[in-house]
Amino acid sequence: MxxxxxxxxxxxxxxxxxxxxxxxxxxxxxxxxxxxxxxxxxxxxxxxxxxxxxxxxxxxxxxxxxxxxxxxxxxxxxxxxxLSRHRLSPSGRLRVDSPTGLSSEILIPALPAFFERYPDITMELGSTDRVIDLVEEGVDCAVRGGELLDQNLIARRIGVINFVTCASPAYLERHGMPQHPRDLERHRCVNYFSAKTGKILNWDFTRDGERIEVALPGAIALNDSNAYVQAGLAGLGVIMMTDYLLIEHITAGRMVQVLPDWSIDPLPVHIVYPQNRHLSAKVRVFVEWVSELFAGHPNLRLQAPKAVVASSATVLETV
CATH class of the missing domain: 1.10.10.10 (Winged helix-like DNA-binding domain superfamily/Winged helix DNA-binding domain)
Structure with missing residues (x-):
């Protein structure tokens, strides 16, 4: 044996x-x-x-x-x-999971540089907004937005996701420009539901210490960020989504920001991996590369050192 x-x-x-x-x-x-x-x-x-x-x-x-x-x-x-050259040139299959928007807009466009640096690594990249079980599904590491609840994961904070509320020009021409979050109750909104629980997420707004959380009407709800953006572009209603997915559309005039004086709580972004696993060279270099990628992105990088917030997951803070 x-x-x-x-x-x-x-x-x-x-x-x-x-x-x-x-x-x-x-x-x-x-x-x-x-x-x-x-x-x-x-x-x-x-x-x-x-x-x-x-x-x-x-x-x-x-x-x-x-x-x-x-x-x-x-x-x-x-x-x-x-004792191996693999320390200098990591190799093998790397299984990664990432939300759909981060995969399509951030990771995939940058991957040629990663493979140029580490040509002996092959990658299987799962793109889903569903939170998976890394151990059960055999995934080496994952990029995740939001609070961490899994105590079996090591988490390194690498960035932050900011949100913006907007709608298509055609939608606003038909329904008018909302001036206050409560105005959205008379609009059509595109809702987002949790892939895990099926629950439709509420909308949160903050301004000058005032905080408003509302459940809004809508003809459609989605659980994929790329499809969600397309729904907004199609004029199905007001959307609230990550700024890195919308900034190009806003700049090009395909979407218009609404309620610009109301802020939305940002989400922390971590790269996570199981704590009961040896951190192999291929995982280590990917973690470092993703950290560098987010640090260089104007919409995703951490703006200042953050205090580590106690949670059930082990969190490694980085700036």
Whole structure:
């Protein structure tokens, strides 16, 4: 038995909670995964997992062994990287997840520079506004906007997302220019709903200490930022979206900003990765590259050092 491979397999089974999912992630037959874990248990003379027809649960001995396996494999990778050219030229497949708007407008246009710097890395970039489970879906790291709730993630703050409210000239010609957030209650608005909960998000505005939160009427609600912008361009109603997706349309006259004296709370942007995983060279260089990318973007960079806000996720602050 390859002990290190068996440890990798055991860790994946624990993370996925399933032999079938672990086999898919590792691209191994399920029988091989099962055999390796069973052989590991036989060698150790310890039961690591409780198996039922519905789920796999880790034993107390298994939990202790799991933590040691994480550390051992991390040490092995550190040793390999210190003696390998991969430290200077990271290689391999990198799985990343990012919201659709950030992917299409920020990451993808900049990726040629990344691949020129790191030609031996290949990337699978998932673009979705749905918050995924990184461990369950085998993703190395993700760019996320908003507050962080997952305590199993390490988070590095890399920027901030600002919002703007606007509408198409054709829409405003038909319905008029709103002067106050309450005026929007008499307008048609394009709503955004959570891909996770299905809940339509309220609209928040602030001015001179006054704060207004409203639920607004609309003929359509979407859960994809690029589709949301297209709805605004089509004249379906007033929209509230990230400024980096709208600034080009506003400059070109395809959209008009409304309620410019009312501000909208910005969202922090983090790059996150599982805390129980060794940060490989390919992930490390991508984290640094994305941080540089956001630091150089006028609409996304942090304007000043921010205090770290306590949260259930481990947050590394950067400017």
């Amino acid at each position: 390859n002990k290190l491979q068996a440890m990798e397999v055991f860790i994946q089974v624990v993370d996925c909670g399933s032999f079938t999912k672990a086999a898919e992630m590792l691209n191994l037959p399920k029988a091989t995964v099962s055999t390796l874990v069973q052989t590991l248990e036989t060698t150790l003379s310890v039961k690591l997992l409780h198996r039922t027809t519905r789920q796999v649960m880790i034993t107390s001995d298994g939990a202790a062994y799991y933590e040691r396996c994480i550390q051992i494999l991390s040490d092995v990778r550190d040793a390999e990287e210190s």
